[in-house]
Amino acid sequence: MDLMKTMRISSAGMQVQSERLRVVAENLANADSTATEAGGEPYRRRTVTFAEGxxxxxxxxxxxxxxFGTDQSAFGREYDPGHPAADENGYVLMPNVNPVVEMVDMREAQRGYEANLSVIETTRMMLQKAIDLLR
Known part of the structure; x- marks a missing residue:
């Protein structure tokens, strides 16, 4: 396979993993974002779906x-009657973001990014060796 093509494939992998990391960071940043008024929905976890391009x-x-999608799982509920988004029973809907799941997703995306970066670095070294041999 052409080494430049290898670098292009790995570059695409790095781009999608980078976007996945951005979505995970957004989910973690909004893990406690509730609605501002009663009856409103809190932050809903975002997801990323990959496909062959x-x-x-x-x-x-x-x-x-x-x-980009949204996780349709149920929201959590916490008892906080003083909260502006509390319902008539005093419960507040909480985002469906599980920080443990997000950390696992983040680690997986990070490792995917690093693997693609390693392929690019190895390919670059191979290209450099080929150029050195031609001198």
Missing amino acids: LDRELGLPTVRISR
């Missing part, structure tokens, strides 16, 4: 983000 310029299969 095609780099038309080189005719390469790559990875891309097919869509």
Whole structure:
């Protein structure tokens, strides 16, 4: 396989993992974001879905983000009758963000990013060696 194509594929992998890390950071930042008025919904966890893409310029299969979604799981409830978003029974809907799940997703995205970066670094070294041999 052409080494430049290898770098292009890994670059696409780094881009989607970077976007995934951004979404995880957004979820963690909003883990305690409740509604501001009674009856409103709190922050809903965002998700990222990957799909196979095609780099038309080189005719390469790559990875891309097919869509950003929202997690439709149930919200948590906490008793806090003084909160502005409390219902008539004093319960406040809490975001459906689980910090443990987000940390696992973050670690997985980080490792995917690092793996693609390692491929790019190795490919660059191979290209440099080839250039050195041609001198």
